[in-house]
Amino acid sequence: MNLPLFSTYTFDKTFFDEVFEKDEVIRDVYKTLFQLYSDHTTDDFKSLNEKAKASFFNQGITFQVYGVNETKEKIFPFDLFPRIIDNTEWEHIERGVLQRSKALNAFLWDIYHEQHILNEGIVPKEMITSSANYLEEMIGFDPPGGIYNHISGTDLIKHSDGNYYVLEDNIRCPSGVSYVVCNRTALKRALFGVFDQYKIQTVTDYAQNLLEILETVKPEGVDNPTCVVLTPGVFNSAYYEHSYLAKGMGVELVEGRDLFVDNDFVYMKTINGPKRVDVIYRRVDDTFIDPDVFRPDSVLGVSGLFGAYLKGRVCLVNAPGTGVADDKAIYTYVPEIIKYYLKEEPILKNVHTYHCNRPTDMEYVLENIRNLVIKPVDESGGYGISIGNRLTEEEIEKVKQTILKHPRKYIAQPIMSLSQHATYIEDEESFEPRHVDLRTFTLLGRKKDFVLKGGLTRVALKKGNLVVNSSQGGGSKDTWVLKK
Secondary structure, three states, X not given: OOOXXXXXXXXXXXXXXXXEEEOOEEOHHHHHHHHHHOOOXXXXXXXXXXXXXXXXXXXXXXXXXXXXXXXXXXXXXXXXXXXXXXXXXXXXXXXXXXXXXXXXXXXXXXXXXXXXXXXXXXXXXXXXXXXXXXXXXHOOOOOHHXXXXXXXXXXXXXXXXXXXXXXXXXXOOOOOHHHHHHHHHHHHHHOHHHHHOOOXXXXXXXXXXXXXXXXXXXXXXXXXXXXXXXXXXXXXXXXXXXXXXXXXXOOEEEOHHHEEEEOOEEEEOOOOOOEEEOEEEEOOOHHHOOOOOOOOOOOOOOOOXXXXXXXXXOEEEXXXXXXXXXXXXXXXXXXXXXXXXXXXXXXXXXXXXXXXXXXXXXXXXXXXXXXXEEXXXXXXXXXXXXXXHHOOHHHHHHHHHHHHXXXXXXXXXXXXXXXXXXXXXXXXXXXXXXXXXXEEEEEEEOOXXXXXXXXXXXXXXXXXXXXXXXXXXXXXXXXXXXXX
């Protein structure tokens, strides 16, 4: 290969390489891109990479990393070499994530109403009642439009067999969509000529579609709803995204102190006096939204907000209690949930999962930890994960004891062979294969749905690492979905 940037690239046939079919044989969809990159020297690309980093810094595109003793704000690492997904492959992904979102919404309606799926034993009732995210206060309540998970983030991996598998569902407060749009903007600025050579689906229409979804679930009797984004504040890890989405939709970004409830209606404080609020896209966790109902020490929520919601005076997006369906223990039942409510076979497969609350699964996990990834069911951001083949004997024993104490809290999955993608590594000043996954974003509203044609490709920047989360040192790529 004559490209200096790829002089140290090592093809590993153990994993599915998305850029190379085999050593030095470029996949067809990337050949034009390689031709465009052939004019770039190592110094050229280094300069472009620095410009992209500066662009992210100047735009305030950062995230918070929470450590044991400190919290750091970091620029979101971005790789200039895009991931390309052809139209046929994307159509399969899109149908699959939309199917999951609709099935999970039907599941949420059922478990907060008749509970047919629990009474028939398809999903054990104990799995629901023992979940910290199940809110008894939501039982019998009909959310506007019948929608719970208005916004879903589905994490996918491409295995060594070339097929996509769902790693997990995120329907509490899925984050990362702002980075999808910013990645596209940064790449266009750095390599604007590349976009003349490919027909790529846009990702800049997300905010517009999100606003339309929010407006479909307005309370009854409201013609022109006022929508807002509710943020915990500037110290939240995803604050940049909160402000970005509010600006993109042309709505106000508010904190709890900016809102109040009067006579079961929600109002926003403005310089012109109170203004009624009808739809709240909240990025505040359930237990913090209303100190009168949940945590009395919360300063992030609004007193009386939940009561106004239950009376149909305001819509909360996503609905409180939605998190019970993205509990990783419930994930194991999603294929059955799809079959039960939609009468369809799952389009996307789950990664085989063992739940430690089942005695046979527990026995298998304890005997095979070295070959498994152990995950807590209620954590996010890659926290609390143990990868068996990276553990010492002492660490394995510690994980076993933790599982035995709280079996409900843990699942285990095989160590999957995440696909690899060519990624620019600053320290090497060249491209190396790194593991990637894909987070897609699905919107559900009243008689409207939308899947963003692209997603957040997350990259494990450390060699051999399988954890791609930004909080664990991961970065991201622009994701191109090609038009027909």
